[in-house]
Amino acid sequence: MNDQNLDVSENLAENTLPESVDIQAQTQEKPFSKTIFGSIVLSTVFVIVVLFSVLILPNFLQKIAIPISKLGVDSFKNYEEAMAPDKAILEKSIAKLQKQLNDFVPESFYMIINSTDNEFALMKAGQLIRQGQCSTGSYVVLEDHKQRKYLFKTPKGRRKVLSKVTDPVWTKPNWAFIEEGLPVPPANHPSRFEEGVLGDYALKLGDGYMIHGTIWQRYLGLPVTHGCVRLNDADLEAVYKSLDKGAFVYIY
Amino acid sequence: MKALKVIIFSVVTIAVVFYLVVITAAPLRKVAELNRLATSDSVFMNKYTAIATYPKLLPLVKEKAHLQAQIEMAESDSIGLVINVKEKKASLMLKGVEIHSSLIKELNIDPVFKGIESPAYRKMFTNPIHNVGEYSSVIKEPIVYKKAPKDTIEAMKMLTLPVAPEPEPAYVNYDLQYGIKLILVQDKWETEADLIEEKKYTDDMKKLRIHNSIGLLKNLREPSYIPVISAVMDGKEVRAIYRALPQKANIVFIF
Numbered sequence: 001m002n003d004q005n006l007d008v009s010e011n012l013a014e015n016t017l018p019e020s021v022d023i024q025a026q027t028q029e030k031p032f033s034k035t036i037f038g039s040i041v042l043s044t045v046f047v048i049v050v051l052f053s054v055l056i057l058p059n060f061l062q063k064i065a066i067p068i069s070k071l072g073v074d075s076f077k078n079y080e081e082a083m084a085p086d087k088a089i090l091e092k093s094i095a096k097l098q099k100q101l102n103d104f105v106p107e108s109f110y111m112i113i114n115s116t117d118n119e120f121a122l123m124k125a126g127q128l129i130r131q132g133q134c135s136t137g138s139y140v141v142l143e144d145h146k147q148r149k150y151l152f153k154t155p156k157g158r159r160k161v162l163s164k165v166t167d168p169v170w171t172k173p174n175w176a177f178i179e180e181g182l183p184v185p186p187a188n189h190p191s192r193f194e195e196g197v198l199g200d201y202a203l204k205l206g207d208g209y210m211i212h213g214t215i216w217q218r219y220l221g222l223p224v225t226h227g228c229v230r231l232n233d234a235d236l237e238a239v240y241k242s243l244d245k246g247a248f249v250y251i252y
Numbered sequence: 253m254k255a256l257k258v259i260i261f262s263v264v265t266i267a268v269v270f271y272l273v274v275i276t277a278a279p280l281r282k283v284a285e286l287n288r289l290a291t292s293d294s295v296f297m298n299k300y301t302a303i304a305t306y307p308k309l310l311p312l313v314k315e316k317a318h319l320q321a322q323i324e325m326a327e328s329d330s331i332g333l334v335i336n337v338k339e340k341k342a343s344l345m346l347k348g349v350e351i352h353s354s355l356i357k358e359l360n361i362d363p364v365f366k367g368i369e370s371p372a373y374r375k376m377f378t379n380p381i382h383n384v385g386e387y388s389s390v391i392k393e394p395i396v397y398k399k400a401p402k403d404t405i406e407a408m409k410m411l412t413l414p415v416a417p418e419p420e421p422a423y424v425n426y427d428l429q430y431g432i433k434l435i436l437v438q439d440k441w442e443t444e445a446d447l448i449e450e451k452k453y454t455d456d457m458k459k460l461r462i463h464n465s466i467g468l469l470k471n472l473r474e475p476s477y478i479p480v481i482s483a484v485m486d487g488k489e490v491r492a493i494y495r496a497l498p499q500k501a502n503i504v505f506i507f
Contacts, residue, residue, distance in 0.1 A: 046261070053268045058275040058465040065276050066283060066367040090312040097319035104326045104348020112351045116492045126350075138414075139393055144400040153393070156496065157329060158347045178400045181407035224414045250351045252331050252344055252496035 109242040111211075113229055113251045115154045118221050120231065122242055130238055133221040135214070135230040136251075142179060150175040152226040154251055159205040161247045164240060168202035168212060170194045175226065199233060201240040205249060211239060275465050282477040283367035286430060290371035297371065306370075313370045314507055317377040321504040322348070325380045332380055332502035333493060335434070335483065337361060339506075342436070342483060344496050352496065354489035357439050362479035365507060376430055380502035383434075385427035387456075389449045390420050390494045421449035422490035425456060428503065433460070433480045436494070438487030481505070 032038040105126050112121040115136040122130040137154035144150075152175075172192045177184045185191050199213015214220070214230040224230075229251075231239060243249075290296060325332040326348030334343045340359050344352035368376070394417065401407035422438040441450040464477055 046264075050264060050268055053272060054466070057272060059461065061272060061276040062279050062464070063363050065279055066363040069280060070367065086306070087309060087312065090309060090316060094312065094316050094319060097316065097323060101319055101323055101326065101348060106349070110349070112349075114352065114492060116495045117488065139395045141395055141397050142400055143397065145402075151395070156331060179407070181401035181403045181405070219414050222414045222416055248347075248349075250346045250349055252346060252351050252492075 106248055108244065108247060110248040110250065111239060111243060113154070113249065115156065115223070115251060118223060120229070120235070120239075122239055124242075129242065130235065132232070132235045134235075135216075135220050135225050136223055137225055137227045138223045142175060144178045150178070154225070154227050154229060155207070155209065156251050159209070159249045159251065161203045161243050161245055161249065162206050163204045164243075164245060165202045165204065167195075167200060168198040168210075170198050173208065199231075199236055201236050203240060203243060203249075211249070212236070271469065274469065278464065278477040279362070279364050279479070280367070282364050282431075282479060286364070286376065287369050287372040289430070290369075290375035293375065296375055310370055310373065313373055314377070317374050318504065318506045320378045321380050324378075325502050325504055328502060330498050330500075330502055331496045332504065333497055334504045334506060335481065336506040337481075342485065342489070342493060344493060345504075352492060354485055354493065356483045356485055358484035360480070360482045361507075362481065364477070364479035365481075377505060377507075380504050381428050381430070381432070383426040383428055383501050383503070387423075387425040388494055389423045389452070390491050392495060392499075419487060420491065421446045422487040422494070423449050423453045424490060424494045426501070426503070431476070431478055433478050434503065435480060435482040436490045437482065437484055438490050439484050440487065 033042055107125050109122065109124045109129070112123060113134060113136065114120070118134055118136055120132060120134040121128055138152045140152045142150045142152070170193070172194060174184045197215055198210070199215075202210045202212040204210050209227055209229075211229045211231065213233055213236045216224070216230075217232050220230065220232055322334065322345065325334075325345055329347070331344055331346045331351070334345055335341075335356075336343065337359065340356040342354045342356055343350045398410075401410050421441070421443070422436070424436040426434040426436075428434055437453055438446075441447055460478060460480065467476075
């Protein structure tokens with residue numbers, strides 16, 4: 001029985017020992033990192049780690065650096081008592097400044113004109129009353145034969161309603177004749193005065209600029225004017241009735 | 253061979269660690285630089301040291317600074333821009349009146365703005381900030397030149413029906429005082445012109461990221477980290493804001 005056992009163990013030793021020695025020899029000769037494939041894999045991983053550290057990690061670290069640097073700034077000290085007088089002073093001055101800022105907004109009606117999108121808003125004390133389309137300056141520069149240039153632009157800024165007119169008559173400026181290829185007549189020539197083209201009302205803003213009506217209502221919403229602001233009949237009437245002389249018109 | 257590999261590995265690792273330390277410290281250096289603007293100004297500090305140096309009062313200090321800046325803006329004749337970070341809103345202001353308000357769909361604020369202390373905050377934001385440079389895909393004044401007709405016949409031939417102008421791509425990149433950048437950009441890129449501008453925008457953002465990381469290594473002594481505030485909005489809103497603002501725009505931030 002013992003002999004048999006010995007035989008088996010000998011056989012096992014014969015069969016297994018040489019194989020394990022072979023594997024050991026193989027692994028000693030060629031570890032993964034030393035194979036060509038292993039070197040490529042390890043180099044690639046190293047390059048990826050370096051690239052990640054150089055290109056992606058900094059952005060993350062920069063984002064967390066400041067919040068981390070601020071940790072615990074407030075938690076160590078109790079400022080409540082010490083800062084109470086300063087807090088009161090600050091709150092008082094904030095209330096005063098807020099009132100000062102609020103006072104800039106007119107209590108009465110005012111108008112806002114968006115010359116980029118050709119839209120208007122009628123406002124009162126910061127509240128929207130009416131809004132709609134308008135037409136503003138076309139940004140055309142007209143050059144006549146004497147190299148004089150006329151820019152058709154609605155000026156930006158705050159203006160006041162200087163006067164209000166019903167059934168306005170348009171006094172045609174020189175460019176209106178130049179644009180039509182007509183000779184420019186002298187001042188006060190009858191051909192300079194045209195009725196009905198400005199609608200039922202006009203609000204004068206100074207320097208020849210007006211808010212008025214138009215016979216070209218289908219072009220409302222487009223930049224087609226010579227600098228004035230055109231409205232449709234209903235909007236014009238509402239604006240005319242709301243805005244008093246001296247009311248502000250904000251153009252941007 | 254093994255020694256060489258170890259040396260290369262060590263050198264690269266040290267270089268990367270050094271780089272990460274330098275880059276991570278860049279926003280902190282910018283914060284320190286901005287904080288120094290106030291502390292190094294003795295006249296300014298003498299005027300303000302009495303009130304609100306406690307960090308817990310910073311929200312009130314901010315509120316006061318914002319109001320003072322808006323009042324100064326209201327006293328000018330120019331149209332100004334208020335970026336309200338809290339409410340994600342961009343407003344055009346003229347003489348203290350809000351004349352246009354736009355929703356900001358996506359707002360990214362650089363962490364540097366969280367690190368600024370009370371004195372520096374007052375120094376920087378009590379007055380409107382101006383732009384010192386700009387890039388814009390929007391034309392400020394879309395001027396069209398026309399020669400006057402010689403006579404009525406030529407005038408008749410020149411008559412054209414007005415058409416709505418094609419909307420331009422909207423990407424505005426303002427360089428502001430204190431080395432701050434403000435970017436206003438549209439949310440949708442649809443037309444061919446849009447796609448060209450979108451590429452310009454993404455390239456600029458890449459350049460900025462590189463500047464704020466690898467680029468800083470060129471100039472270690474003088475930190476030039478650029479904090480960015482970027483606002484993604486409707487293209488129509490960006491165009492209206494850009495056209496309304498003058499060349500030297502007044503900008504107020506409400507943090």
